[in-house]
Amino acid sequence: MVGNAVFRVEGLRKSFGRNEVLGGVSLDLHAGEVTVLMGANGAGKSTLVKIISGVYERGGGTMTLASQDFAPAKPAEAIRAGVVTVHQNINDGVVADLDVATNLTLDRLSGKGAPTLFNPARVRREAKAVADRMGLTIDLKARVSDLSLADRQMVAIARALAHQPKVLILDEPTSSLSSAEADRLFALIDRLRDQSVAILYISHRMSDIRRLADRIVSMRDGVISGVFDAKPLDYEGAVNAMLGRKIHLDQIVARDSVKAVLTVEGLRIAQGAKPISLTLGDGEVVAITGLVGVGKTALAETLFGVRKPLAGTMTMNGKPYMPRSAGDAIAAGVFLVAKDRATSGIVGDFNIERNVSLPFLKRMSNLSVLKRRLERATARRQIEELSIVCRSEKDEMSALSGGNQQKVMVARWMAQDATLFILDEPFQGVDISARRDIAAKLRASANGRATLLFVTELDEALETADRILVMSEHTIVGEHRNADVDLDRLLAEVAGGPLHSAA
Amino acid sequence: MEWSEHGFELGKVGSGAGVRGMTLRDHAIRYGFIVLLFGLVAYFAIAADGFVSPQSAVFIFQSVAITGVLALGVTATLVVGGFDLSIGSVATSAMMAASYVMVVLEQNAVVAVVACLLIGAIVGLINGWLIVYMRVPDLLATLGMMFLLVGLQRIPTEGRSIATGMTMPDGSVANGKFSDAFLALGRHRFDFFIPNLIPVSVVVLLVLAVVIWFFLEYTRFGRMMYAVGSNERAAELAGAPVKAYKIWAYVISGVFASIGGILLAARLGRGDIASGNNLLLDAVAAALIGYAVLGAAKPNAFGTAIGALFVGILLQGLTMMNAPYYTQDFVKGVVLVVALVFTFALSGRGRG
Numbered sequence: 001m002v003g004n005a006v007f008r009v010e011g012l013r014k015s016f017g018r019n020e021v022l023g024g025v026s027l028d029l030h031a032g033e034v035t036v037l038m039g040a041n042g043a044g045k046s047t048l049v050k051i052i053s054g055v056y057e058r059g060g061g062t063m064t065l066a067s068q069d070f071a072p073a074k075p076a077e078a079i080r081a082g083v084v085t086v087h088q089n090i091n092d093g094v095v096a097d098l099d100v101a102t103n104l105t106l107d108r109l110s111g112k113g114a115p116t117l118f119n120p121a122r123v124r125r126e127a128k129a130v131a132d133r134m135g136l137t138i139d140l141k142a143r144v145s146d147l148s149l150a151d152r153q154m155v156a157i158a159r160a161l162a163h164q165p166k167v168l169i170l171d172e173p174t175s176s177l178s179s180a181e182a183d184r185l186f187a188l189i190d191r192l193r194d195q196s197v198a199i200l201y202i203s204h205r206m207s208d209i210r211r212l213a214d215r216i217v218s219m220r221d222g223v224i225s226g227v228f229d230a231k232p233l234d235y236e237g238a239v240n241a242m243l244g245r246k247i248h249l250d251q252i253v254a255r256d257s258v259k260a261v262l263t264v265e266g267l268r269i270a271q272g273a274k275p276i277s278l279t280l281g282d283g284e285v286v287a288i289t290g291l292v293g294v295g296k297t298a299l300a301e302t303l304f305g306v307r308k309p310l311a312g313t314m315t316m317n318g319k320p321y322m323p324r325s326a327g328d329a330i331a332a333g334v335f336l337v338a339k340d341r342a343t344s345g346i347v348g349d350f351n352i353e354r355n356v357s358l359p360f361l362k363r364m365s366n367l368s369v370l371k372r373r374l375e376r377a378t379a380r381r382q383i384e385e386l387s388i389v390c391r392s393e394k395d396e397m398s399a400l401s402g403g404n405q406q407k408v409m410v411a412r413w414m415a416q417d418a419t420l421f422i423l424d425e426p427f428q429g430v431d432i433s434a435r436r437d438i439a440a441k442l443r444a445s446a447n448g449r450a451t452l453l454f455v456t457e458l459d460e461a462l463e464t465a466d467r468i469l470v471m472s473e474h475t476i477v478g479e480h481r482n483a484d485v486d487l488d489r490l491l492a493e494v495a496g497g498p499l500h501s502a503a
Numbered sequence: 504m505e506w507s508e509h510g511f512e513l514g515k516v517g518s519g520a521g522v523r524g525m526t527l528r529d530h531a532i533r534y535g536f537i538v539l540l541f542g543l544v545a546y547f548a549i550a551a552d553g554f555v556s557p558q559s560a561v562f563i564f565q566s567v568a569i570t571g572v573l574a575l576g577v578t579a580t581l582v583v584g585g586f587d588l589s590i591g592s593v594a595t596s597a598m599m600a601a602s603y604v605m606v607v608l609e610q611n612a613v614v615a616v617v618a619c620l621l622i623g624a625i626v627g628l629i630n631g632w633l634i635v636y637m638r639v640p641d642l643l644a645t646l647g648m649m650f651l652l653v654g655l656q657r658i659p660t661e662g663r664s665i666a667t668g669m670t671m672p673d674g675s676v677a678n679g680k681f682s683d684a685f686l687a688l689g690r691h692r693f694d695f696f697i698p699n700l701i702p703v704s705v706v707v708l709l710v711l712a713v714v715i716w717f718f719l720e721y722t723r724f725g726r727m728m729y730a731v732g733s734n735e736r737a738a739e740l741a742g743a744p745v746k747a748y749k750i751w752a753y754v755i756s757g758v759f760a761s762i763g764g765i766l767l768a769a770r771l772g773r774g775d776i777a778s779g780n781n782l783l784l785d786a787v788a789a790a791l792i793g794y795a796v797l798g799a800a801k802p803n804a805f806g807t808a809i810g811a812l813f814v815g816i817l818l819q820g821l822t823m824m825n826a827p828y829y830t831q832d833f834v835k836g837v838v839l840v841v842a843l844v845f846t847f848a849l850s851g852r853g854r855g
Contacts, residue, residue, distance in 0.1 A: 306740065327742040338740050345740070349733035349801055358730060359741040361723035368722045 004067075006031045006198040007083070007167045012061035014047055021047045023222040024061065029167055029198040034189065034212045037202045038242045039219035040456050041292065041428060045202055048219075049171055053085035054078035066166065079107070084165035086157050088172045093156030096145040100138055101127035103155050104162055130162045135191065150181030157188065168192065169200045174208055175293060186211055204292040206235065206472070206496040218242040236488070239291075239495045243458045244487070252443070254466045254482045257281025261450035262303075262321070262420050267312030269298045273474030275312060280420065280450035285443055287453040287461035290471030290494060296454040297339055298474065300424040303452070304336040305329035316419060330359055333419030337409050337426055339454075345409045346397050353379035353393040356412045363416065382411035386441055403434025410438055417448065424454045439464040458490070472496040533798035535845060540813055547820035554823055557697055561705065567815035568704035569594070569763045569770075573786035574793075574807045575715045576759025580641070581790055581802035582719060583752040584732035585634065588645040590760040591783030592652035593626050597764025599656040601685070602665035602774025609679035615768075616685070619761045626652065627757025631750030649783075657776065665774030681772050689769030704766045708808075711759065716804035728752060729801070781832075788839045789814060795845035814838060 005028035014022040022044050029035055039045045050056040052063065054072030063070040065081060072078035078085070086093055094103050102109075104127040109118070127140050136158050138151055147155065153173060160168065170189075174182040189212060192199060203209055209216065216233055218226040218241035226241030228234050259282040266275040276299065280286055290296055301307035303314070305323025314321040316332060323329040329336070338344040347355055356379045357364055364374050379393035386407045390400060397405055410426065423442075427435045442451055442464065455461050461468045462482060470478035470493040478493035480486070547554040573590045580587040597619040604615040626648060633644040661672045667680040692699040693706065719725035730738040731748050739745045767779060792813060793799070793806025817838065818831055826834075 304740075325742070325744070326740050327744065330742040336740065338737075343734075344736045347730045347733045347737050349729060354726070358737070361726055365723045368724060370721055370723055370726060372721075 005029060006066060007070075008064045009048075009052070010062045010064075012048065012051060012058055012063070014044075014051060014056065014059040021222050022051075022059070025219070025222070025224055027217060027224065029200055031166070031198050032193055032196040033214045034193055034199045034201050035215045035217060036209050036213040037200060037217050037219060038204065038209070038238055040242060043219045043242070044222040045219055046171070049085060049169055049200075049202065052078070052083060052169060079160075079163055079165075082163065082166040083169070084160040084163055084167070085169040086153075086160050086171065086173060088175060090149060090153050090156055093159065094144045094152050096143075098144060099140065100131075100142050100144060100147075100155055101140040103144055104130045104140075104159050106159060107162065130158055134158050134161055134188065148181070150177050150184060153177065153181075153185065154188065157185075161192070165197060167198045167200070169202070171202045172204070173201075174203065174205060179207075182208065206291065209238075210235065235495045236491045240487075240491050243456065243494070244491065252463065252466075252482065255284055255446075256466070256481075257284040257450075259283075261317060263315045264303075265313050265315075267299075267302065267314065268310040269295055269302050269307070270474040271310070276476050278469065278476060280452055282450060283447045284466045285446050285451040285453065285464060286467045286469060287455055287465035288469045288471055288476070289455055289458060289461045292456060294471045295474035296456075296471055297424055299471070300336060300339075300422050300452075300454050303329075303420070303422055304334060333417070333449075335359070335413040335416075335418045335421050337413055337421075337423040339424035339428070341406055341409050341429075345412075346405060348397060351394050351396055352383065352388070352390060352400075352408055355397060355408055356382050356393075356415060358412060360416055378415050382415050385414070386411045387437060401431070401434075402429045403431045406430045407434060407438060410441070414441075414445065420450045420452065422452045422454075425456065426453065427455065427457070427460050435460070458494075470494055529798070532845065536792075536795045536809075536813075536842065537797065540809065540816070543813075543816055543820065547816070547823070551820055551823040554820060557700060559819065559823075561700055561702070563812070563815040563819045564705040564708065565702050566819065567789075567811040568702070568708040569766050570782060570785040570789060570814075571708045571808060571811035572711055572763040572766065573760050573782055574789035574811050575711055575804060576756040576763075577786055578790045578793065578802045578804055578807045579715065579719075579728070579752045579755040579759075582725075582728045582732050583749050584735070585641040585749065585752060586645065587630065587753060587756040587760075588642060588783065588787075589626060589630060589648040589652060590756060590763075590786055591779060592649045592656075593623055593757055593760035594764035594767060594782050595779040596626075596652045596656040597622055597761035598768040598771070598779065599660075599665060599774045599776070601765055601768040602681070603659055605681050605685060606665050606667055606669070606679040606774070607659075607671065607677045612682040612685035612688075615682075616765055619765050619768075620758055623757040623759070623761025623764075624754055625757070626761075627754035628750065630757065631753035634753070635746045635749050660774075662776065664776045681768075685769055686772055687769070688766060689772070704770070707762065707766060711762070712804060712808045715755075715759075716808075719804050724748075724751075732802075785814065785835070786811075788835055791846075792839060792842040795842040800846050810842070 007029040009025060009027040012022055012025040013020070025044070025048055037045055047056065051058045054075045054077055065083060070081060070083070072081065072083070095106065098106070101124045105123050108126070124140060131138070131140065136154060138147065138154065144152055144155060173185060177185065189199060189201070201212060213233055215227070215229040216235070216238040217224055218238050220242055226238060228238050260279050261282050262280040264276060264278050266277060268275045273295065288296055288299070298307060302309050304326060305328050306326050321332060323332060323334065347358060350358070353376055357375045361370065364371050364378070376393060383390060383393060388404050388407045388411065390404065397408065400408065406426065406429070410423070413421065426438060430438070453461070453464060462485065465482050468480045468482055468485065468490070469476050470490060472493065473496060477496070478490065480490055553559060573594060577587050577590050600622055601615040601619050604610045604618050605612070630645055630648055633639045634641050660669070663669060667677065669677050671677055688703050691703050693701045695701045719728065727738060727743045728748050730741070731743060731745050735745055763782065768774065771778060789811035790802060790807045792810030793803060793808070794801060796803070796806035796809045799806050814835055817834060821830070821834065
């Protein structure tokens, strides 16, 4: 774009311990322009935002705001300088128990020069000025806890805008909004764009991005992997820069399955989503890919019985399969390695052995008394099988590296034979060698069950699966046999563009 | 003890995590409290005449029996990551109920015991329901239940204690009495090398301690309860009915507290409205002291039993050395605070 950047970041670096999260990020933001930042989990987006908003200290590089050096030591300084961030979690931006007016003027209640006495009339007057400037039509006397999510979001943004920022950063603002609510947010963003605010908009939602973006910046592995500002915007290119192949690994030999294990018909997992139909076969490894928030985890949880589908039927090995709990699914031989092992997998107080045995305690006990010898033998066998690096099966989980922790999670569910083995983002926070070990183990043991992976990164799908399905907007939009994948078509499907040919 | 095995075995030595040897600090965390316990016994043995005798030992056990039973029950709720503040009032309610059943309703010991156990189970169910389905935070739900029970147990007798010959609100005289079988629960002593040595309450404590210890450590239900307490979502995704486990924990707690109440009634021989004031705090203290035993840093039945015993020994020793009674609560508080520092600061494994 023409004109000077209002805000400029150059060569920004940040490491946590030995782990480099940002490896020299450069980024320009221009007044009256919406720049969309895309990146998979762990690409470094949130670290970048936290440095800009003064939460983290930068490791290296420079930031300038209107040609002046910008180095906020804490969030309040960034805000005072005119760089305002609305974080993903809406409730971080508002105080639920106070009314709208007080929320809008909250930042004037503390700091130097703030009056000691609380003057409700003045607060309401100032709040009204803020609300009017933004075209906000919410009742100023309403308590924030009584508002809808979208209204709270508006209040959080209005509160941020009370500082009359030059730069506004929105971190996945629509992740918990309905589409009508999102439309109101977009109208507001349009208004701010007209007021010459430079906006950095972080999102995975292609529909948001298509609606708002003037420019797209893709981020990957701590660096900017692509900048797209030529009209019309190259959405597939942006997705490719964020997710596409970076290294060409040996192609796997795709196998075809003859015997169906699970058949899903007309499954609807979200309001307004098209139904999903798919078949998973014995011995094949199927990967479902798609951006964050397109319903991959929802589908995994539906298959595992912890989420109810809106409609549809599932058949496993010829019999109806309709699990109502994780227990039902496990009894039917459907196992899930859940996403985000720290919150939904690892039992922190348990050592490796007890983490491995957790789902199968019933099968490992006699009259409900645990067979400890069997438990230990199982753990030892699984440590061996997945080459988990540890001293013994008595090690605490916290002593293991991320990759080995993930191996324990996979080992847990491979201790017994599955009919359908589901893994949701099994390679997140896992180093490359552990990732290869796990993928190889999955392929080697695939016979006798169906294996279903949910992955955001295309590489992970391409190096593990026999078949790749693409998800977008809570349904399946494409299917590829992993032999000679048409990468352009696949990326177009991921980006949800008009190019797509539905499967 | 299972947890004493941690860190001893040097199996496969891997890269990455690094080898964690047993440092002096680890030893201090693991055995510090046990050493302290033995040190205490040794000190009192020298300083207080007659401290080392079977009678003295039995007296210590007897003094902590009721507290200990309650503490074992509350341990179950701590294991699932909850808390039960209503145990003290469940115990006193059970005591009043037992007295009412026998003295006013003129029923026998079996009916009284069954009534008490039912009260404990029902209160536990309600606590669990409030916490699991009504989403009331555990501390608040059981605090509310505590107040409710303290009030409820006074209503049938208009706030009076229950004893044979008391006048009822309607002017009649209650003529029932504590049955001998029931009183035996508080007064009978079993022979153990020495005739008439061990009271029933101590036997109950020991049996329940072994039962709950076995349940928590060696059955799949106990294991799942620990999993629920450590990571509820992981337990749920491993197929555990998390809500049921939580409710069961409160039922266990309620039933154990009502057993404590039965023992209390049998010991007193009347429904004393003013007794049982210290039960809650003493029981909770014992369970929390238990965190520090053997460096477990988590609720555990063995630790709870040792915690109760520790307090008992300390108080018995101090009493025999003529420390005034009013220093007792202070001493208990000091022990609790020290134990909590052991657990949370030194071992660095505090539960969020």
